[in-house]
Amino acid sequence: MTPQGSRTGTDSGPVCSASRTPGQAAQVVSGHQPWRVLATGGRDREDKPRIWAAFDDILTLHPQLTVVQGAAYPRPECGVRPDRSADWLIHLWCERNNVTEEEHPADWDTCSTPNCTPNHRRTRRDGSTYCPDAGFWRNGEMVKLGANECVAFPGKGGGTRDCMRQAAAAGIPVRPHWLTPADRPGGGHMVTSSMPLLQDPLFQAPDTRASAINRPFRSITQHD
Structure with missing residues (x-):
């Protein structure tokens, strides 16, 4: 599968663009294409050496690599973004190693579905x-x-675990890198759609409306 909107890493993200039948499983990319990694992680992750080492290992195995991530970047402090948030640290690694990157920022300003419940919006x-x-x-x-694998760096929030759950349910192997051994549910290293870890509360989104697996597709737009 060749996604539209691909580009190398810059500061703002493209529109997600894809088309498939609702409920259809995500395609696991194969063949001679670049190895495609769906990367997800917590905004509170600051362990840059560990995250970079994980991607160094992937690049050694797959010199032709594309990294897909959600561009949840920290706000600049004195004009410079701090080394915080897994997405940002992954972006810096891609830039350093000249690896193709796809950034897909969430559109927080637009409701994700016309079926959102009344008054569900929150105030900044x-x-x-x-x-x-x-x-x-x-x-x-x-x-x-689609992706060959999902590499996850869970933090304290529920977003990364939701992405892990959705990827596993779609048949994409998930490789979590927990911050501490205590964060690892059941002691598992690899998550698949058949594993009971998917029923663990740590893998559930905090709001049941959050699952996008069976929603009709809607492209997200760039936001600040």
Whole structure:
């Protein structure tokens, strides 16, 4: 599968673009194409050496590599983004190693589905509102684009675990890199759609409306 909107890593993301029948399993890419990695991780992850080492290992095995990630980047501090958030650290690794990157930022300003419940939007400090499901919907769209594997760096939030769950349910092997051994449910290293880990609360989105697996496809748009 060759997704539209591919590009090398820059600061703002493209529109997710794909088309498939709702409920259809994501395609696991094969053949002589670049190895395609769906990367997901917590905004609180700061373990740059560990994350970079994981991708160094992947690049050694797969010199032709494409990394897909959700562009959940930290806000600049004094004009510079800190080395925080798995997506940002992965982006920096892609830039350093000249690896093709696809960034798919969530569209927080637009409701992810016309069926969103009334008054579900939340308010930012500046008074503007956003759709709390946007990140989960974006996860589903990235999964639909297909991947050879999903490499995950879970943090404290539920978004990464939701992406892991959706990827595993779609048949994409999931390789989690837990921050500490205590974070690892059941002690498993690899997650597949047949494993009971998918029923573990750690893999569930905090809001049941968040699952994008069976929703009709809607492209997300770039946001600030």
